[in-house]
Amino acid sequence: MGVKGMSSPGQVDSLVTDSKLIEERRGQILRAAVKLFSQQGYYTTTIAQIAREAGVSIGLIYQYFGDKDDILLLSLKLVLETYEHEIPLRLEGVKHPVERLCMAIWAYCAIVDRLREATVLAYRSTNSLRADRRSLIKDEEIRSNRLLEDCLRTCIEGGYMREVNQYLLVYQYVMFCHAWALKNWAFQGKLSPSEYVSEGLKLLVEPFLTAKGKAALSTMRRNTGNFKHDKRPTARAKTK
């Protein structure tokens, strides 16, 4: 019985009530879980491993999570919420629509880079969730896509970009960002993260900019010196 029967999807309750402790413990356990799930996958990670990594007992885990599936659900939510939280943070103060779009893509890629394994985890393991919970994750993804969607729409509505199939293009943006994690083995050593992004923008943003948009972009570049430089050494991929 216990937690299982009561928990409605997404509303996973724990047996512990002190809400501060709850958050702390859950975070502690989820960080361990995300790390291990990312490295080894869901099925090959055992509860005992998570307990050890988190520095708690096996039994404790079941006081904060209903079952293993629950841990996965919340692990994936944790990752997706990071996107939703961090992208807006990086957009703060950025006014120009084109700049906002580019910055959003850049920010997305930066987070993907930081959470590379966790991003792969989301692709691998969403289907390991029970069906009802899977859609919760989909909703979460739709929400984070909306961030890019809004930036793109603003650009088009402001006349900075020509009319395109927004819906599809947003997904291209999303796939582009995810690809940095999914196909990292193919890019690693050929492109630095910032090269990846700036080259990507040339393919997925620039071609759709109107004259007005292009003007804005060049002003932007003159002022901001493009993107922050990343440390990683890299061999520039040949354009030709």
Next chain:
Amino acid sequence: MGVKGMSSPGQVDSLVTDSKLIEERRGQILRAAVKLFSQQGYYTTTIAQIAREAGVSIGLIYQYFGDKDDILLLSLKLVLETYEHEIPLRLEGVKHPVERLCMAIWAYCAIVDRLREATVLAYRSTNSLRADRRSLIKDEEIRSNRLLEDCLRTCIEGGYMREVNQYLLVYQYVMFCHAWALKNWAFQGKLSPSEYVSEGLKLLVEPFLTAKGKAALSTMRRNTGNFKHDKRPTARAKTK
């Protein structure tokens, strides 16, 4: 123990020798495996389920495959080999570089559509393979990417497309095709496969065409009536 990189059963004792039968049985079992792995994932599919689905006994599976990992490896290879085989088939007789590129993307998407679940499987389960076998799958993927790469290069070298970061654009094409499977829940009911492709081409091919390339494209369209129509009913996604 199991035989290292390849597909042979580890159990040396009762190997089946009739090579015609081998192909037949392996195909029979792999088809069942791909289906189940695709639907339920690798770890949640049991050997007993595969056996039942394939209409053979549990023991028989071990006369044609070394272990479960082996079945996964060959399942994934089967899917990837389909790409490598079928794309060239559809390109036969297509001469014009731009047309070849478009056709390659179209063909890739068509196969992804047909093998939608299997394509998702490849994303989910490649990491479930033992490390040494994983790289075999990566090689296979690189080989099928090359098909698109060649089409793209020919377009650029022929002056039909302007110079772009080929390496990145090819991956964008690949992600575009895979996205039809990976994000199908987002496209299903909004775009038919052929709409998906033709809209995609507008985003990922057209912007880079030179005047010469555009001319070719419009000629092509006039002659071929765009792409074959697919049966699936669909609500057209609003571009605006």
Next chain:
Amino acid sequence: MGVKGMSSPGQVDSLVTDSKLIEERRGQILRAAVKLFSQQGYYTTTIAQIAREAGVSIGLIYQYFGDKDDILLLSLKLVLETYEHEIPLRLEGVKHPVERLCMAIWAYCAIVDRLREATVLAYRSTNSLRADRRSLIKDEEIRSNRLLEDCLRTCIEGGYMREVNQYLLVYQYVMFCHAWALKNWAFQGKLSPSEYVSEGLKLLVEPFLTAKGKAALSTMRRNTGNFKHDKRPTARAKTK
């Protein structure tokens, strides 16, 4: 994988740590294992049977032992260690070299009699161990042989026995003791354990005693009334 030479479970995850409990459980399980292995042999004994006999669950066994091979190894060690422990106990306080030798053989036989099935087990199943572990058992056997060797050497060096091929004679003693278990079907009902031993001493000790040794022996007999009597009813085997 399993830990190499020693006794620890290969499954590192859920190790039991309370050392008192460990001893208790291991003993509990090993007693069951020795009993079943002895009765039915290693391969025909299942883990489930051991669990049932020990009154624990199947899973618990794997928290105290790495694998089935591990259980066998420790079962055999348990038996051999009994020899090493108990023979010296029975020799305590026995001073005269000839008496010590006879007592050692008697004690050895007594233990073999008590652990009859386990002794047979050692013969049957040592070869079922993995090669690296097999030599651990051989070492253990050499150690217990040394007990007899020491007694014999002291007799010879003290002039109680004439010079003989010690090495070979010790093995005759060992085989004699083991034979009580190995060939029990041939002795059962013909000889009681103590008759077996006293008749054996006439064949394997007395003939090599010097005059000095014989004198000692007869004194001994007069004082101690030969060996303790065993309860088992027996039909005296005809010497003639």
Next chain:
Amino acid sequence: MGVKGMSSPGQVDSLVTDSKLIEERRGQILRAAVKLFSQQGYYTTTIAQIAREAGVSIGLIYQYFGDKDDILLLSLKLVLETYEHEIPLRLEGVKHPVERLCMAIWAYCAIVDRLREATVLAYRSTNSLRADRRSLIKDEEIRSNRLLEDCLRTCIEGGYMREVNQYLLVYQYVMFCHAWALKNWAFQGKLSPSEYVSEGLKLLVEPFLTAKGKAALSTMRRNTGNFKHDKRPTARAKTK
């Protein structure tokens, strides 16, 4: 069904009738079985391995033997029959009772040496037989023991040896011979086979010889030059 139900213990019938072929095939399969059982033990040897070693198909084995247990039974019989056949052969023409006894022990050891692994097999695997068949093997062993028993009795009755516990001494002889196989790891490199035997005779025969027996022995030695020399290089074990 089939062979199983009909075959009474020891009377294992096969489905094939041409008796010459039967003997040939059975021999072929049994030789393979003895080899593999000896090397790897009964349970770890598979029917498929026996088939491959014998150069026949799996199915064929079941036309000559009822089941795996059957193969073991006949394998063990084959080994024991070798004893019964070969010892008398080597005694032919040997007249003197003491010489006959020594020769019998020597012959027994020589066969054990040749069938070392098979002898160990008999110890390990007799208990793997079904109970009813086990006693068949015991009978066989009793029969071969009788050979030594007869030699010993004749010595005693002829006044060449003093009265001893015949029954026990015969078993000591048997154990001595078997020990060459069972404890070979302890003797190998320390004693050659003939040294083993001649040293053994000093411990197990000479002490019981009467003056008449000793005289006979010394005559014998003068004439025959002790035993045949064996090729194996050996480090003589120190008597002292």
Next chain:
DNA sequence: AATGAATGAGTGTTCATTCAT
């Protein structure tokens, strides 16, 4: 007579989950 592909019951082992302390 001979084959070897096919079977499936049976085994060792794992691991999510529980619960007494």
Next chain:
DNA sequence: TATGAATGAACACTCATTCAT
């Protein structure tokens, strides 16, 4: 709250045995 020993259902894999050819 927190622990971790205990459970046992579930799974991958093996191999003696059968039987169509």
